[in-house]
Amino acid sequence: MPGDAFFPDPAATAEQLWASLDEAWQEAFRQAWEAFRSGNIAVGACAALPDGSIVRAARNRVADRSAPAGEIFGSALAHAEMNVLARLPYRAAREFVLTTTLEPCIQCSAAIRLGPVAAVRFAGADPLWAGCHDFSPLSRREAARNKAVLSGPRSDEVGLFGTLISRFGPGLNQRTDSQLRALGDGDSLDLVARLESAGEVRALMAVTVQDAFGRLYPHLAALREQQSRQLDSAADPGALNDRAPADDPV
């Protein structure tokens, strides 16, 4: 029921959540949406000074045939974070906050080590690259160097949105799809498949990123609930046993 504290109106809840995002989060998602609408992988990023003012913003350009000077395009390397980092000045003070819509891959994590980055915030989890952010075990020098503070993924619907939209557009090849399912991401991939077959992904191309978040919010909220139930089950082996069929021989 709209307005009811126990059953909040999804549109109003989505609107409030979006309004609570600072400018860097909103800009990163605007960039991701532009990537999606231009046939690229929907990931966006920006770099801000400690006071929050945005210095550079960029997006994924793997499928593009041109780009602003200094950015990479038409290549598997043309990630949003790379295109932000490549345009930050050489030997700038290590103070930038990098905000990105998806957990950085191993390439971008290495670039973050070279760039003037004090902190990284990411919205959506990417299980393909979990555990690929700390290069300390590689050498004593690397272990001793100062590292950017990494925070993410966000535990709210904005985090799930970051992951979900990165699977729109060009899509995943079969092998990556299988790997993600093995890593526990099947629910999110199934949702993308349902949205695609319903024509919803194509329809979203016509709206702004904020409106897309509002339209997807009920799906994201359901996905979040599904995932937290699975976490609860995993933390409570008794709950799993309760669900086992009565004639389960185990």
Ligand SMILES: [Zn+2]
């Ligand atoms: Zn990357």
